[in-house]
Amino acid sequence: MPGNFRAPPLDHFVVTTNSPTRRGAVLTLAGALLSLSACGTAGSTANAPKETSAPAPATAAPTAYPLTIENCGRKLTxxxxxxxxxxxxxxxxAEVESFVALGIQDRITANSQSYGVSDDPSLVAKVKAVxxxxxxLNDNFEVPREQVLALKPDLVISTWAGGFDDKIGSITRDQLTQAGIASYVTPVNCGNxxxxASPADQQKFKEQSVESSNELLLQLGQIFxxxxxxxxxxxxxxxxxxxxxxxxxxxxKKNVLVVYPGxxxxxxxxxxxxFAGGMYDDIVARAGGVNSFAGRTTAELAEINAEALASAKVDLLVVGLFQESEKAxxxxxELFAKFPQWEASKNKKYTSVSDSFYLGPLNALAVKKIADAAHGNP
Known part of the structure; x- marks a missing residue:
């Protein structure tokens, strides 16, 4: 995400250590995404991603410690x-896959993130090995504060600001500071x-894009x-x-509908x-498409009915996979039979994505898969 799947977001995601049944996982994921806007669609009213200038190439230099950065309005040293x-x-x-992509998974003492499928099949085993x-995990699928303190970490990372809310049994950032433990929120989700959260952080959350994934990688690169x-x-x-x-x-441009049946x-x-809004619209746009429900808020997406799906323009269906047992x-x-009026149904045109569609290091895979399916593989 899944925080948009945070990734909620969506960035991406509840098949966890000692995970419960699939139904329980989906229920928890649904609640998290609907209330948190996983990848940041809440409040979005735009019908298409904003045009932005290309960022300057990322550069590298050794980190000079002590390093001080700002994270969600807090100074971390x-x-x-x-x-x-x-x-x-x-x-x-998003976070565990970013650590693996950066080759720093050996710095992880305890990871509670996993998904079970990946658009990079090698990542499933690599994440499982962390x-x-x-x-x-508690009933909210978070790490209880007692377990956090018992592990004696030197850094605790949450994909969203709400992960440090004591109302869900988590430890707060202030409590971690008192214990001499640093805490960090994935930058784009400070407003989640x-x-x-500051108006700037709230706006950043609403407008997240592929560059939000890049920002996380670059800041982790600096810290480590x-x-x-x-x-x-x-x-x-x-x-x-x-x-x-x-x-x-x-x-x-092709009309692209992205659905996760699971x-x-x-x-x-x-x-x-x-799935629409925020990063989801950005990925589809970069693939030469328009999300069929572009710009819809999380609340609006939750209320989509069969009539709305039937009347949607769909040139390409993108099936999101949540479990290894699902077959695209x-x-x-099944969807083509239910909605035969789609252009995609007439042409049997579809592709599938899993974690590459969320916040994380694999967004280029999602762009490529959708572009190839919509416009042909060169």
Whole structure:
């Protein structure tokens, strides 16, 4: 996400250590995404992502400690690279996959994030190999404060600001500070789950994009002194997405519907969860498409009914996979039969994505898969 799947977001995600049944996981994910706007669609009214100038190439230099950064209005100072990191769940895999991509998973003492499927199949085993620290999540699928303190981490990371809310049994950032433990929120989600967040952080959350994933990689690179690796990853992602953009620039834009059938609990009508807004719209746009429900808020997406789906313009169906047992072809054929009026149904045109569609290091894979399906594979 899943925080948009935070990734909620959506950035991406509750098949966790000692995970409960799939139904329980989906219910928790649904609640998290609907209330938190996983990837940041809440309040969005735009019908298409904003046009922005291309960022300057990422550069790298060794980290000079002590390093002080600002995170959600707080000053964090690191005297050295953290070596005992605890990753909170937050229905995300953005953080653990970013650590793996940067080659710093050995700094993780306990990880509570996992997903079970990935658009990069090698990541499933790599994430599974990251230590869990024997964590047992509470009813809110978060790490209880007692377990956090018992693990004696030097850094606790949450994918969203609400992950440090004591109302869900989590430890607060102030409590961590009192214990001499640093805390960090993925930058784009500082406005996610914190009603006191600055207007700038709230707006940033609403407007997240592929660059939000890059920002996380670059800042982790700085904190852990792997800035060259982070810069290479980000520049590679940008270059790949730029190549795809140039390839599809002169092609007619396709209407793209993105649904996650395994997350039907997110829809009040029991239909497949429709993903739109924020990063989701950005990824589709970069692939030469227009999200069929672009700019809709999380609340609006939750209320989509069969009539709205039937009348939507759909040239390409994108099936999101949530569990390893789900089969994209079967799910697509089921939807084609239910909504034969779609252009995609007439042409049997679909593709699938999983974690690459959320906040995290794999966004270029989602752009490529959608672009190839919509416009052809060169």
């Amino acid at each position: 690191f005297d050295k690279a953290p070596s005992r990191v605890l990753l909170l769940n937050g229905t995300s895999v 230590p869990t620290g024997g964590l047992t 789950g914190d009603p006191t 002194d792997v800035q060259q690796r982070a810069a290479d990853l980000v520049n590679g992602t940008r270059a790949e997405i730029d190549r795809i953009g140039q390839r599809v620039a002169d092609q007619p 997350m039907a609990m997110m829809n009040s009508n029991g239909l497949p969860a429709v 072809d079967a799910l697509a054929q």
